[in-house]
Amino acid sequence: MTKRRSLDEIQLARAFAIIAVLIVHTSSSGVTNLPPDTSLFPIYNFLNIAGKLGTPTFIMLSSFVLFYNYYPRQITGTLIKKFYQKRIKFILIPYILFSILYFGIKWYIYYDYPTLMDAFVKFITLLALGKAHPHLYFVFISVQLYILFPLLLILFKRFTFLRRNALWIGLLIQWVWVYLNKNYFGITLKGSISLSYMSFYFVGAYLGIYYEEIRRNMKNRSYKDKILLPIFIAYGALVILYTGYMYLVRINVYGTVAEHLPEFVNRYLAEFTWATHALLAGLVLFYLSHLANKRFSSNTKTFFMEIGATSFGIYLIHPMILMALRAYLPTGSPLFYTAWQIAAFFIMFFISWAIVRFTFTYVPHYWVIFGKLPERQRFKKIVHQEQQAK
Numbered sequence: 001m002t003k004r005r006s007l008d009e010i011q012l013a014r015a016f017a018i019i020a021v022l023i024v025h026t027s028s029s030g031v032t033n034l035p036p037d038t039s040l041f042p043i044y045n046f047l048n049i050a051g052k053l054g055t056p057t058f059i060m061l062s063s064f065v066l067f068y069n070y071y072p073r074q075i076t077g078t079l080i081k082k083f084y085q086k087r088i089k090f091i092l093i094p095y096i097l098f099s100i101l102y103f104g105i106k107w108y109i110y111y112d113y114p115t116l117m118d119a120f121v122k123f124i125t126l127l128a129l130g131k132a133h134p135h136l137y138f139v140f141i142s143v144q145l146y147i148l149f150p151l152l153l154i155l156f157k158r159f160t161f162l163r164r165n166a167l168w169i170g171l172l173i174q175w176v177w178v179y180l181n182k183n184y185f186g187i188t189l190k191g192s193i194s195l196s197y198m199s200f201y202f203v204g205a206y207l208g209i210y211y212e213e214i215r216r217n218m219k220n221r222s223y224k225d226k227i228l229l230p231i232f233i234a235y236g237a238l239v240i241l242y243t244g245y246m247y248l249v250r251i252n253v254y255g256t257v258a259e260h261l262p263e264f265v266n267r268y269l270a271e272f273t274w275a276t277h278a279l280l281a282g283l284v285l286f287y288l289s290h291l292a293n294k295r296f297s298s299n300t301k302t303f304f305m306e307i308g309a310t311s312f313g314i315y316l317i318h319p320m321i322l323m324a325l326r327a328y329l330p331t332g333s334p335l336f337y338t339a340w341q342i343a344a345f346f347i348m349f350f351i352s353w354a355i356v357r358f359t360f361t362y363v364p365h366y367w368v369i370f371g372k373l374p375e376r377q378r379f380k381k382i383v384h385q386e387q388q389a390k
Helices: 006-034 041-049 054-070 078-107 116-129 132-160 160-164 166-185 195-208 212-219 221-250 254-258 263-297 298-309 311-325 334-362 376-389
Strands: none
Touching: 006 041, 006 054, 006 263, 006 298, 006 311, 006 334, 041 221, 041 263, 054 132, 054 195, 078 116, 078 311, 116 132, 132 160, 132 195, 132 311, 160 166, 166 195, 166 263, 195 212, 195 254, 195 263, 221 254, 221 263, 263 298, 298 311, 311 334
16 A cells, blocks of 8 residues: 655644743743742743643654554554664664763763763663653653554554544543552653553544544534534633642642642542643644644745654754753843743754754764654645645
8 A cells, every 4th residue: 555645734733742842841940940929930830831732742643643654554564564663763763862962961960970880770771761851751652652553553453442432442541550550559750651641642543543534524513513612622621720730739839729629639630630631732733733734824834844844853952952051041030031031942942943954954864863854845845836726
């Protein structure tokens, strides 16, 4: 079977997701450095929490792309072999490279290991957990998805019940894991375990398998009223709940509120608000990317398509740029501090993109550093064709 067409909507969704990631990481210093009683603190809290949709959305999109491309194909040994070869080449190698870079930088700046062997053991441990730098857990989780994918693909192709009920089954698996870990296992590094993201995997799989049907339905008024509108309303409610909950935690007030809530609510509220908000946000972004594909002007679409195409490289390198910027950013009044934070966001954004694009254009075997990027000329061709169609 021939390869399925690439979807511009997914590149747009990746662009929106990486912007959310950059907002979260830029605003993180504000919620730690600004006093909670300043007027700007609630804004920083909102941006920092409401923006925590980027990485889970990337996970959902990764699952979507895999099932969209591979589900119609016949499963063979050759197909599985090529699948793993591509992931090792374009995902695992850049992950290992950037793990080495971040470990080396932090070793030089912050840590002093007694011996080289101690440093090596520490690095291998962090590499195995996706913890060489906090943001690398996304790549580590993605690698787990790739390991599981052939088995999941076989199961989804074989069992109609699993395909049709993937949304609820993914949620069930994830929350059974949450319950068991909370009450029995007590694993603190649950963020590095794929079971914590099973709802995102399964939602992505469902969207990928039934994409053509879903895409047609998104044009129907009844589908918008019965499916999309409730998703948007629920997402808005979760944004308020999640940002409000975290605001109370950060200003040290939630403890008083918790005294009046059932123990069960206090036990699972943090997990529920994060997971549900992120899942609904991913669905909202998925729909908005389709809307943007129709509504954006040619120049606007070209811009976001470029950001989406380079999003994996931007994701890998932007914390390094942010670390360098924060070493020189001045402090001062909250307004002055915020002005510098906004400037840091745009500087980090531009430098990260420029490095990725430069590497792709001029560095041989660029994929070792940033994985595979689509040809930039392709976007110009798409826009030209759309202009002609109009």
